[in-house]
Amino acid sequence: MLSVVIPAFNNAQDLDRQLAAVLDQGHDGEWELIVADNGSTDDTPAVFASWVERSPRLRWVDASERKGPAAARNIGSAAARGDRLLFTDADDLVGPGWLDACARALDALDVVVGAVDFTSLNPLPERGAQDPSPAHLRFLPAGIGTNLAVRRPAFEAIGGFAEELCVGEDIDLCWRMQLAGYRLGYEPSAVVAKRDRTTLRATLRQAVSYGRSEVTLYTRFRSAGMRRSVWQSVRSFGWLAANGRLLFDPTGRREWLRVVGIRAGRLAGSVEHRTLYI
Numbered sequence: 001m002l003s004v005v006i007p008a009f010n011n012a013q014d015l016d017r018q019l020a021a022v023l024d025q026g027h028d029g030e031w032e033l034i035v036a037d038n039g040s041t042d043d044t045p046a047v048f049a050s051w052v053e054r055s056p057r058l059r060w061v062d063a064s065e066r067k068g069p070a071a072a073r074n075i076g077s078a079a080a081r082g083d084r085l086l087f088t089d090a091d092d093l094v095g096p097g098w099l100d101a102c103a104r105a106l107d108a109l110d111v112v113v114g115a116v117d118f119t120s121l122n123p124l125p126e127r128g129a130q131d132p133s134p135a136h137l138r139f140l141p142a143g144i145g146t147n148l149a150v151r152r153p154a155f156e157a158i159g160g161f162a163e164e165l166c167v168g169e170d171i172d173l174c175w176r177m178q179l180a181g182y183r184l185g186y187e188p189s190a191v192v193a194k195r196d197r198t199t200l201r202a203t204l205r206q207a208v209s210y211g212r213s214e215v216t217l218y219t220r221f222r223s224a225g226m227r228r229s230v231w232q233s234v235r236s237f238g239w240l241a242a243n244g245r246l247l248f249d250p251t252g253r254r255e256w257l258r259v260v261g262i263r264a265g266r267l268a269g270s271v272e273h274r275t276l277y278i
Helices: 013-024 044-052 069-079 098-105 153-155 169-179 200-224 230-242 243-246 252-271
Strands: 002-008 031-037 057-064 084-087 111-117 150-153 184-193
Touching: 002 013, 002 252, 013 031, 031 044, 031 069, 044 057, 044 153, 044 184, 057 069, 084 098, 084 153, 098 111, 098 184, 098 200, 150 153, 150 169, 153 230, 169 184, 169 200, 230 243, 230 252, 243 252
Parallel strands: 002 031, 002 084, 031 057, 111 184
Antiparallel strands: 084 150, 111 150
């Protein structure tokens, strides 16, 4: 049985569309859809309630006991009935055939990384869905939490998502599973469109949190072989200096702020952990 787990926190604006996309999958096997609410204070519960009579697959789980997306996913997974867990997010959008593609891939793998479409829901130039797995910090492949599927025994054997991590818990999960000997692979036909932050301030704040989390990951995995890349850091700072004009370009400003935010986050994380990773 498949269990789709969606962590939710104040996602009333986007949850309706995501529920429709998941329930429209048409998978022939037995499956359920769990929304693990992390203590929403908006109309998220009401949006969910409007769907309950439309599908017997839907289940609501109170995941407010512990805060954060990792905790919500773990609580939702603990309540799930399936032996295969599929994760996506409330503000994103699964593509047609996503459920079938994840199910097929899990026949041969313990962890499935799906393709991510960064452009459909955002004001960016159109490009195809991308494989996120090779791009993480020059260490092991990893996926992102909005498009991951795992075999439940492997997930439980490593203790699920690390709840002490507010960001980067998806990368951490993928790395720990591989280091424990489980098989990770990429499935290009399992596509999820990911929604970016809508304001420049939110984009910068998110980038800073990503940068801080990268230092945290380094402290957790350097003994397993994760290394710093001085050359990559030099290139990033060089790119910022050479492309400062993008601050005056409505299209490029967001990307420039994202890069500077990650660098600022790495600096803050280096101070916090007393280890240099910039």
